Amino acid sequence: MVDLWDVRREYTQGRLDESTAAEDPMTQFHAWFEDYRATDPIEPNIMTVATVDADGRPWQRVLLLKSYDQNGLVFFTNYDSYKGQHLASNNQVCLHFFWLEKERQVQIQGRVSKLSREDSGRYFHSRPRQSQLGAWASQQSRPIADRATLESAYADVSERFDGQDVPLPEYWGGFQVTPERMEFWQGGAHRLHDRLEYSRSDVVWSKQRLNP
Template sequence: MVNLGDIRRQYTQGRLDEQTAAADPMTQFHAWFEQYRGTDPLEPTIMTVASVDAAGQPWQRILLLKAYDENGFVFFTNYDSNKGQHFAENARASLHFFWINLERQVQVQGMVEKISRAEAEAYFHSRPRESQLGAWASAQSRPLADRATLEAQFAEVSKQYEGQDVPLPDYWGGYRLKPARMEFWQGGEHRLHDRLEYSLADREWKKQRLNP
């Protein structure tokens, strides 16, 4: 067994107070996100997205947050991927943001829904051309014989769309997670962390402190 019990860190960056935190969690998220982005992280939009398959098995993967507003959090993927199939059967999902340099975490639970075709088109055509072609070349999450096969598929679609715009595949688009619960975590000394939970009931957010 690899014993990691001696690896410890004290969390002393700050505090999270329910009296001064925003009444709306998206306002609080925006404030924290802007502070985090100001630290010049390598990948500011990185997040973990969790889904549940038909057998009840949770899955997680890293994706990039591409937009957020009062309606929720937007990310993009192949609808035929594992997560797309999970969401088709069970729209409940969770996001997790870990901002270690600020000693903060944010978790979000809610339901996902597909964004409009127009929104997907706008984002898809803002991507680098190679990424657009990659969406056609890859049957995401499906078995693949080898790397050479993937590169051959990419070369084929590159030739197919040479000299023309790359269309949005029918199986590719975005999801919006509409939050029903959000939790903000600020690391605290002696493991006395600050945890603030927002839960949505009757279209109003209730805010309360949780034990660490």
């Protein structure tokens, strides 16, 4: 057995209080996101995305948040990937942000809906050309013989679209997550963490403190 009992640190960087936290959770999210981005992390928009498959098994993977506003949070993927298949049959999703430098976590539960093809296309064509070609070369989540096969597929699509714009694949696009519950966690000394939970009824948000 690998004993990790002595791997421990105290969290002392801040406090989170229900009396001063924003009434709207997306406003609070924006404040924390900008505060974290000011620490100059590699990619402040890294998040874990959890889905559930047809057998009820949870899956997680790390993706990049690409935009957000009061309506929700947006990420992009191959719709035929495992996560795309999961969301097609169960549109409930959980996002999780862990901002270690600030000793903070944000957890978001909600439902996804596909972005319009126009909105997906605008983002797709803002990506580096190599990434656009990669979306065509990779049949995400499907078995593949070896790395050489993938590189050959990339070479093929690169030649196919040589001298022209790379079109948006039919199977690729964005999801918008409409939050229904958001929880903000601020690490505290002696494991007395601060947790605020926002839950939505129709368009009205309520917030409450949770025990750590």
